Amino acid sequence: DAGITQSPRHKVTETGTPVTLRCHQTENHRYMYWYRQDPGHGLRLIHYSYGVKDTDKGEVSDGYSVSRSKTEDFLLTLESATSSQTSVYFCAISERSGSNNEQFFGPGTRLTVL
Amino acid sequence: KNQVEQSPQSLIILEGKNCTLQCNYTVSPFSNLRWYKQDTGRGPVSLTIMTFSENTKSNGRYTATLDADTKQSSLHITASQLSDSASYICVVSGPNTNAGKSTFGDGTTLTVKP
Numbered sequence: 001d002a003g004i005t006q007s008p009r010h011k012v013t014e015t016g017t018p019v020t021l022r023c024h025q026t027e028n029h030r031y032m033y034w035y036r037q038d039p040g041h042g043l044r045l046i047h048y049s050y051g052v053k054d055t056d057k058g059e060v061s062d063g064y065s066v067s068r069s070k071t072e073d074f075l076l077t078l079e080s081a082t083s084s085q086t087s088v089y090f091c092a093i094s095e096r097s098g099s100n101n102e103q104f105f106g107p108g109t110r111l112t113v114l
Numbered sequence: 115k116n117q118v119e120q121s122p123q124s125l126i127i128l129e130g131k132n133c134t135l136q137c138n139y140t141v142s143p144f145s146n147l148r149w150y151k152q153d154t155g156r157g158p159v160s161l162t163i164m165t166f167s168e169n170t171k172s173n174g175r176y177t178a179t180l181d182a183d184t185k186q187s188s189l190h191i192t193a194s195q196l197s198d199s200a201s202y203i204c205v206v207s208g209p210n211t212n213a214g215k216s217t218f219g220d221g222t223t224l225t226v227k228p
Contacts (some may be wrong), residue, residue, distance in 0.1 A: 004157075016177075039220075040220060041216035041220065042118075042203065042219055042220045042221065043158070043203070043218040044218070045215060054202075059215075062207055088119070090157050092157070098209075099145055099146055099207030099208070099209075099215075099216055100145070100163070100165070101158050102148075102163070104157075105157025105158050105159070106157050107155070107156055107157055107158055108155070108156070
């Protein structure tokens with residue numbers, strides 16, 4: 001998985017609790033992304049980062065926040081988890097931003113909100 | 115609205131047989147189309163990328179075709195193996211699009227049986 005790790009790999013939590021997912025890369029790539037994958041929806045972009053402390057929203061950002069204090073780490077936080085946020089979350093990295101540049105995906109985190 | 119539709123949703127074939135997966139898109143303007151393979155429990159991995167001027171691209175037993183006029187692409191798998199069992203995702207991007215803001219299809223789940 002191209003030097004990308006995600007933690008935890010599985011998490012079960014209750015509605016209303018905060019949750020933080022971590023993505024760590026060893027490739028020194030500038031761009032990092034968070035996606036969620038749900039049946040019938042494909043991969044949808046939540047937030048992305050184009051450098052340390054530089055982030056922007058994707059198409060499904062409501063209810064999520066991100067932070068990037070170091071090149072290698074990109075954190076996704078659910079401030080107050082809801083059942084609709086039950087999903088598989090993937091982190092991805094790319095060296096440059098253009099769509100011709102390949103994204104490399106992490107192994108995913110399966111989150112269940114009860 | 116940009117959309118990517120893949121068919122069939124799922125497919126079962128016998129080992130050694132060939133198969134073809136379809137991808138139709140409405141993304142405009144168009145820059146490139148990428149096919150990913152996603153094994154169960156893992157992140158997607160890029161198989162091929164094609165730009166507007168390319169109509170065929172091969173990667174081993176995988177051959178992708180693109181008809182930019184009809185906005186259709188196909189992924190042909192030759193002499194299937196058990197390890198080809200996976201989800202195949204079509205991703206379409208416009209020019210100057212951040213890699214993360216591409217449009218993802220829902221995927222075709224391929225099962226190869228012995």
